[in-house]
Amino acid sequence: MTNLFTLDFFINALSLGSLYALIALGLVIVYGILKLVNFAYGELIMLAGYVLYLLTNGTAFPWLVVAAIAVIAAMGTSYLTELVAFRPVREKSLTAMLITSFAVSTLLQNGALLIISPRARAVELPEAFSQIVHLGGVDIPMRNILTILTSLLLLVGLSLLLKYTVLGIALRAASENFRMTRMLGVPANLIISTAFAISGILAGVVSLFWIGRTGSVTPTIGGAPLLIAFVATVIGGMRSLTGAVVGGYVYGLLFSLIGIMLPQSLLDYREAFMFLIVIIILLYRPEGLIRGGSTGERVG
Amino acid sequence: MKVSNLLTNGLSNNTTPLLLAAPLLILAVLTSLFGSTLLVRIVTVLFINLILVLSLQIFMGNSGILSFAHVGFMGIGAYASVLFSMTPQAKAATLPDLYAFLRPIHLPFLISLLVGALIASLIAAVLSFPLMRLSDAAAVITIFAMLVIINVVLVHWSAVTNGPRTLFGVDNYTNLGNSAVFGLLTIFIAYAFKESSLGLKLRASRDDRYAASSIGIDIIRVRWLAFILSAFIAGFGGGLFAHFITSFSPYAFYLTETFSMLAMLVVGGPGGVSGAVIGTVVVTLVREGLRYIENSANINQTFPFPVVGFTEVFLATALILILILRPSGILGGREVRWNRKPVELPDEKPASSIQPKGA
Numbered sequence: 001m002t003n004l005f006t007l008d009f010f011i012n013a014l015s016l017g018s019l020y021a022l023i024a025l026g027l028v029i030v031y032g033i034l035k036l037v038n039f040a041y042g043e044l045i046m047l048a049g050y051v052l053y054l055l056t057n058g059t060a061f062p063w064l065v066v067a068a069i070a071v072i073a074a075m076g077t078s079y080l081t082e083l084v085a086f087r088p089v090r091e092k093s094l095t096a097m098l099i100t101s102f103a104v105s106t107l108l109q110n111g112a113l114l115i116i117s118p119r120a121r122a123v124e125l126p127e128a129f130s131q132i133v134h135l136g137g138v139d140i141p142m143r144n145i146l147t148i149l150t151s152l153l154l155l156v157g158l159s160l161l162l163k164y165t166v167l168g169i170a171l172r173a174a175s176e177n178f179r180m181t182r183m184l185g186v187p188a189n190l191i192i193s194t195a196f197a198i199s200g201i202l203a204g205v206v207s208l209f210w211i212g213r214t215g216s217v218t219p220t221i222g223g224a225p226l227l228i229a230f231v232a233t234v235i236g237g238m239r240s241l242t243g244a245v246v247g248g249y250v251y252g253l254l255f256s257l258i259g260i261m262l263p264q265s266l267l268d269y270r271e272a273f274m275f276l277i278v279i280i281i282l283l284y285r286p287e288g289l290i291r292g293g294s295t296g297e298r299v300g
Numbered sequence: 301m302k303v304s305n306l307l308t309n310g311l312s313n314n315t316t317p318l319l320l321a322a323p324l325l326i327l328a329v330l331t332s333l334f335g336s337t338l339l340v341r342i343v344t345v346l347f348i349n350l351i352l353v354l355s356l357q358i359f360m361g362n363s364g365i366l367s368f369a370h371v372g373f374m375g376i377g378a379y380a381s382v383l384f385s386m387t388p389q390a391k392a393a394t395l396p397d398l399y400a401f402l403r404p405i406h407l408p409f410l411i412s413l414l415v416g417a418l419i420a421s422l423i424a425a426v427l428s429f430p431l432m433r434l435s436d437a438a439a440v441i442t443i444f445a446m447l448v449i450i451n452v453v454l455v456h457w458s459a460v461t462n463g464p465r466t467l468f469g470v471d472n473y474t475n476l477g478n479s480a481v482f483g484l485l486t487i488f489i490a491y492a493f494k495e496s497s498l499g500l501k502l503r504a505s506r507d508d509r510y511a512a513s514s515i516g517i518d519i520i521r522v523r524w525l526a527f528i529l530s531a532f533i534a535g536f537g538g539g540l541f542a543h544f545i546t547s548f549s550p551y552a553f554y555l556t557e558t559f560s561m562l563a564m565l566v567v568g569g570p571g572g573v574s575g576a577v578i579g580t581v582v583v584t585l586v587r588e589g590l591r592y593i594e595n596s597a598n599i600n601q602t603f604p605f606p607v608v609g610f611t612e613v614f615l616a617t618a619l620i621l622i623l624i625l626r627p628s629g630i631l632g633g634r635e636v637r638w639n640r641k642p643v644e645l646p647d648e649k650p651a652s653s654i655q656p657k658g659a
Contacts, residue, residue, distance in 0.1 A: 037437050088624040095366050096627040098440060099566050100620055106559045107616035110609030118608050219609075223555075227448060230441050238437065272452040275445035282438050283430050 008138040009256065015144035017252025018151030019209055021245040023225050024232035025158070026202030028244035031233070032175030033195050035094060039101040040081055041229060042222025043108035044200055048074040048207035049123065049217035050112060056124040063126040071204030077108075078200025079193055086196075087189070105222075112219040120216040129212045147209045154205060155245060158198070162241070167194060175241070227271065234278045237288025246290055315638035317491040320577045321484045324350075328480035338592075344476045344544060346584045347483030350577065351537035353564045354490040357576035359530035360565065361633075362499055363523050364506035365435065368558055369428075369443045370534045372450035373420040375553030377535025378542035379454065379461050381416025382470050385409055385543065390469040397459040409473040413539040420535025425528045432523040435509065447558065454550035466549045474544035482540065486533060491573045493529065502526050556612070560587065563619045569629020574636040579629065583615065590614055 030038050051070040055061060061069075085104050089096045131142035162168035174181040174191045182188050210225060211217055228251065235254075236247020254277070258270055266273075281288065324347075331343045356370045383391075383398075384407045391398055407415065427449075431442045455464045493499045505512040505519040513519050542548060560583070568579020590611040597607050626632065 031437070035437060037440055085620050085624075089627060092623075092627040094436060095364070095570075096623050098366055099562055100623050102559060102562065103616045103619040103623070106555075106612050107620070110612035110616065113609030114607065114613055230444070234441060268456040269452055272449045275449050275452075278445050279431065279442050282434060282442050286434070286438055 006138065007136050008140055009260075011135075011140050011144055011148070013253045013256040014249075015147040015252075016256060017249035018148045019206060019248075020228050020232050020252045020255075021248025022151050022154060022202050022206050023229045024236065024244040024248040024251075025155075025241060026199045026206065027226075027229040028233050028238060028241055029171075029175075029195050029202070030199045031238055032241065033171070033178060033192060034086070034090070034097070036086065036097050036101060037230075038199070039098070039226065040104040040108060041199065041203060042224075042226030043105050044074045044078050044203035044222070045207040045210060045225050046112060046217065046219060046222040047077050047108060048204040049211045049221055050116060050121070052207070052211060053121045053123045053217050063124075067208050070207060071201055074204030074207065075197050075200035078196045078203065082193055082196040087192075090192075109219050109222070116219070118219060120218045122216050123211050125212055125215060143209070143212050147212075150205065150209070154202070171195060172241075175239075227275075231274050231278050233288075234281055235288060237290040239287065240290045243288050243290030247288065250289070314495075316574060316635040317488045319636045319638065320574060321487050324487075324577075324581075325480070325484060328476060332476050340476050342584070342588045344474065344479050345588060346581065347476075347479040348474070348537055348540050348544060349561075349564060349584050350483040350580045351479075351486045351540065352534060352561055353576050353580045354486045354573070355530045355533035355537060356561055356565050357570060357573060358490050358493055358533065359526050361570040361572065361576065362494060362502040362506060363526055365439050365443070365523070367443050367527075367530075368440070369424075369446040369450070370530065371553050371558045371561060372447045373424055373531040373534040374538035374541065374557070375450060375454055375550060376423055377413075377416040377420040377538030378548065378553065379416075379467070380419040380535070381412045381539030382467065382542050383460065384415050385412035385473065386470060390471075394467060394469040395460070395462055399459060402460075409471075409543065413536055413543075416539040417532045417535035420538065421528050421532035424531030425524070428527045428531075429524060432520045432527065447554070451550060451554050454553065461550060464549060464551070466547050468547035470542055470546040472543060472546050474540045479540055479544070482536070486537075487573060487577060489533070490576070493526070494573060498522055498525060559612070560615070563615050566619060566629060567622050569631040569633050571628060571633025572631060572635045575629045575631040575633060578631060582630075586618075587611055587615060 026044075027038060027041050030036055030041075048070040051073045052066060055066040055069060056063065059066075081104050085100050086097060089100050128146060129143045132139045133142050133145060134140075160168075162172055170181065170186045170191055171194060173184075174186065174188075174195075178188070181191070206225060210221070214221075232247040232251040233244050234247070235250050236245065237243030251274075255270075255274065258273060259267070262270065262273070328343060328347070331339055335343065352370070352374055355373075356367060359365070359370070360367050383402055384405055386394075387406055388404055391403055427446055431439065431446070434442055454461050457463070461467060494503070501512070501517045502522045504515075505517055505522060509519055538553070545552075564579045564583040565576055566579070567583055568577065569575025594607050594610050597603060622629070
């Protein structure tokens, strides 16, 4: 407990939080517009991981180029799933859309099982990921600093896009009141496709750093980030993009704190504790920390 | 079923469970008389799946709330029933760290199943009580959270579940006969529930929750009771599954199984008992057929690499197509009836067509 608020704890929590913020943002950007909890989101992260694996082992491209291709692949897949699977059921019902996303998730996951292998595949990482930086007397992995900086860059870029471009303003309007936005002449398909593409880009970037932590990719690697996205969005508020980011950082901090404070015997149940927190938050503050538009989700 | 309903709708309205059960009964009898070992196995799996899918239908079909947690209660039922049905010697061998007071208990099979189901429904009652006022995405995420919590506990509570490792040494009590009896019984229970006043209130809350609560339906209570009943049946089905498969790990009760259950329910149509039954039959046969092909391809090494996941890829693709072409399932929430006239009320909407999107 003595090292609770030291610099390395802080940086570690911040880097975890940045990663979680990106994860949550990728989920909420689709949820905000379509009200769809996209279960296939985790599989986008997996897919980018496999592209990374295939290209780092098979070609001589520099790592950054490979990373860019992986992110584009995740974006393309996200767009394609929207086009092929979600668009036809969009008008039908929320439940149909949710089950579709669960089916897409199963499809992609088992596709990876079938085409590649159930076993973990090692992914080559650039030098920078394993370097250590000495800062203020403590050792900090370069990876964590890279995570924080990249997330900041992406978050700033995305908020500029959302604030100052026509597309971004339309996206924000759609997430507040989609029907009204459509009436004002904004094409629904364009907005939804854009949201899925942004979601895919975020998943791709998350994949780089997620795999940067473990160094390998498996067909089920998307499960954990998906659960994190659920928790973070619920903490922060499912109705607003800011809420997702705040939720991600809060979750990163909570997760690190729980890691220090729970006794070892209970640490195995850490996920269960996080989900208990989710349930409690949804019960007492279903709108999350950051209030978005009207909720109207509860009865009684 | 209320007497007044019986009088107004006539007996033809209640032929549904009989019409569903009769062909399955014939299938069970024929299989036990003439079936090969493989076929007996597949039909037994079919009846176990039927119980599980109907348990999901009871809650999901009538309340319109997507539940990911039922496979969790199936898992609880499986582990709990096994703890009571195994002999003390078998427990000592497979669960060395089991609590002392549980070790000497050795109950008959049926009682163990009921105890397992009861434990599942009690846990469901406690966990779900605060959640039943949530709808839409909040309900989906919290119920999903419930599945994750159950799974985390099953994986880590080594003393009772043998942790992430496989639990073995369970006696093979489940056979074609008893699984068929319970499967057919569940058809009647699910139908009776749907037509009961509780079921009717729940369906009213599904179609319009504000209108339902304005006429005095306590939505939270009816949802809660339905959840408890469906968790009981899921737990019972889990117990049957455990004594059929005889060795399993907590991962048998997670997302893959959830996907199978949902696929069975959605393919047939979650709004009705008939849809659940037909979906279970179709998907079980397709799934077992594909598994058989997959396994024999792997054993004979038809391909130079092991084929894993082909069944799920096929099922997922089929499910997406069904959702695109017939989002409320093959039957669309209608029930099979003796007279072919559409007796269904025109305002009866299947579960998956509620909450039309503004999008």
